[in-house]
Amino acid sequence: MSRRLYVHVGLQKTGTSYLQAALLNSTAQLAAQGLDLVPPSKRECFELMVVIRNRYEARRDEASDRATVERFTNQLDKAPGSRAVFSQESLAAAGPAQIDRLLDACGDREVHAVITVRDLARQLPSMWQEDLKAGGTTRFGAYLRGLQELERAGKAKAPWIHLDPPTVASRWAAALSADRVHVITVPPAGSPTDLLLQRFARVLDVDATRLEPEDRPSNSSLGLVQAEVLRRVNAELPEEVHRRYVYGDVVKRQFGAQVLGAQEKQRILVPAKFRSWCEEVSERHVADLAQGGYRVEGTLEDLRCTEAAFAEGSTRPSEGDVAAASVTAIASMLAARGTAEAERRTGEIRVGEDGLLTKVKRKLGK
Template sequence: METDCTRDEIPANGGVITPLPTGTRLLHIGPHKTGTTSIQGALFEARDEVARYGVEWPATTRHPMEAVLAACDRTGMMGDTAPTARHWERLLERVRASGRRTSVISSEFFADAPDEATIGRIVGQLGGDRVHVLVTLRPLARIMPSQWQQYVQNGLRMGYEDWLEHMLRKPPYDKPNPSFWHRHRHDRLVGRWARVVGPERITVVVVDDRDREGLMRTFEALLGLPAHLLRPAPDAANRSLTLAETEMLRNLNKEFRANELPEELYSQLVRNGAVMHMKNTCAPGPGDVKIRTPQWAVEAAAEIGAEIAERIGGAGVRVIGDMRLLSAVQLSATQKSAPPTATEPRIAPEAAAQALYGVLAAAAAAPVRHTAAAKSRTVHQTSSKELVRVLGHRCLKRLRLR
């Protein structure tokens, strides 16, 4: 299933990409799961080197997430400290300090800007006509499993196939995650931003997963940097969870919600404790089962990808890469049929141990604030569900006293 769209410009290693004008403020808006983390890591690690070529990375971290969430009027991840306007103001100050030099601002959360009024305010604050918007795209069939497990890391309790049913077969396709299609109906995303900045100031890059460093080379060409200046930065914390790891977390989410534990506890001990430590210390092995998308969903995603490619192709924006990739029905090796015994999600004892240790380490290092008082009641008068909630509150109280 392919469209008739052809590439506008061949990849950067073909040497035909025209660099953006000096002084451009390149705004990379993602969306999620399209290579954003790799680019952010590479640019942050090379920030001193790219500065010698007139390109500034104004953020002080790999990803200025709090600043962008504040700019888009979005709350943070479940249980995290709410972002404030001051986060965004500090980033704007550093962007303005770059003067007439080219600067790069990258965050996939720009794709969550709710409407054109918000987009217009963001663009105006970043420099108006100096802003050039860059959108990176991958096929939906490759985005969906990564996005589902990311939602699970933020508290989702729904299984993958059930989630796919809701996203692809149950109108209006906005439950349980209305953000998904706001981010990943890519033709509408490009349209929202094009109506504000104009199609001539938007570049769409189609990421080819077969060329692992192709996106790096494209950024170098657009920014006028020497080839191979940007290099992948190690980031184990951003790896995808295996099916077993995701299912473990999803079932923990069910217990967490059922017992009404405070969200601060989830943020500190689960997402930034258990999950983060497990990612950093355990690499998936050849026997670990990855998240597999059923064939019907791959085909449905390809049909939507064909519509997206056709509409973007007619939007008048600059396209780099092969738009046909967005609608190709292609299964990776992990998607192909496997023996039933190989599809059973079993978490490795080491991963489970590291997750548990992550909880303990987070509890010791970063006490969580919570002010809800536990009810005064004897153990024998308390249900199991209520007892778990009370114990959770007492644990938080002890951490606070530390």
């Protein structure tokens, strides 16, 4: 029997960062159970996805891309376990030709696709936040209307493809067969915190109790007010700061995650006027996945929207709340900068004092 490779393709915002952290924190425990991480690091997984999907085409180097794919194939060949797993959530948007390219690199492995799916009403605010964390400036309502247009036009492209599990599952089933496609549902709010990991572990055939998930979420969310602050800041940033390598470090991770992410949050809810659309789409997704012949871990009932996900009133924060959050953010950044500056100056004084003391000792012949 061929050794298996589980390709976890997302979808985005379905607990992927949490699951990936648990895998990376537990490499030894997984290896003891016959499961290898291939590629073995998050960076290499991302690089392989970029090559497979031909992202950033203008900056691609054919020789480097070929080496990346060959390295993956070699890693699979040398992996000692009976099973391996490759997790990268942006593979959800892979088209048929890109899926074939990945499968060609998998050698004689028996490939299984793993798709994590979440109810639409909870996923929409998370997707909007990711758009903002990438420099977006679109208001939530306008963002939702854009997604509606894509869905109603039947356009299976980003960002809608990451909210369309039946299309993603059908693409992988066409390349693999439906019985090699595993659909894992994200449990509803209020479920045990490790239930998603348990479901994921059952598909990979490992013991979830031997894994080490992170104590704190590795992908921090923003509250309603903080998201609006980031949206407005994005609109004021100069073009050079919006460059990917600059924005990711300075704005997304430092300002967004560390400063705004540390503030008290108010959950982002979907405006009630979108409720009928969300419920209609969700019902269709449940029916399509049920008829697809896929292996379901959890229950498709988890994909139905709950009343608590919708807001009857306005979803726009008040100007007072935005101003208060902005002042708090500025104070936090200044406090961090001030502390660092104070420590630097204290260090300079100590070095100066040590240098003066050395000169005195030399003069005294000590």
